[in-house]
Amino acid sequence: MSRSKRKTPIMGHTSCRSEKQDKKLWHKCWRSKQRMALRSPHLLDLEAISPILEDEVSNVWAMGKDGKRYFALYWQKDLADFFAKRRSKNQSEKIKLEKRYLHQFMAK
Structure with a gap:
C-alpha cells in the first residue's frame, strides 16, 4: 500500500x-x-x-x-507551497519539500 x-x-x-x-x-x-x-x-x-x-x-x-x-487539488497545491516556503532555505529545497507535501496529501 x-x-x-x-x-x-x-x-x-x-x-x-x-x-x-x-x-x-x-x-x-x-x-x-x-x-x-x-x-x-x-x-x-x-x-x-x-x-x-x-x-x-x-x-x-x-x-x-x-x-x-473535499480537499481539492488546488487547495493541496497552495498548502504545500505555503508550508514549503516556510521551511525551505533555497529554491531547490522548496521544490523538493512542495513535492513531498503533495505526496503526503494524496497518500492514504
Whole structure:
C-alpha cells in the first residue's frame, strides 16, 4: 500500500490521524452494556431484551474527527507551497519539500 493513491481527496476535519482509540472505547462500552443486558433476570422473556443502540453509548461529535470535507487539488497545491516556503532555505529545497507535501496529501 506504499504506492496507493487517494481516488477522492476527502479528509477529516481534525488534528488527530485516526479515531482508533475512540472507536475502541466505544466498542468496549457497548459490549459491556450488551453483556449486562443479557445477564439480566428477564432473560427468559426474549421480547423484553432490546438491543443497545449506538447513540445510547457514545456521541460521534465527541470523537477525534469532526466530519469530512473535499480537499481539492488546488487547495493541496497552495498548502504545500505555503508550508514549503516556510521551511525551505533555497529554491531547490522548496521544490523538493512542495513535492513531498503533495505526496503526503494524496497518500492514504
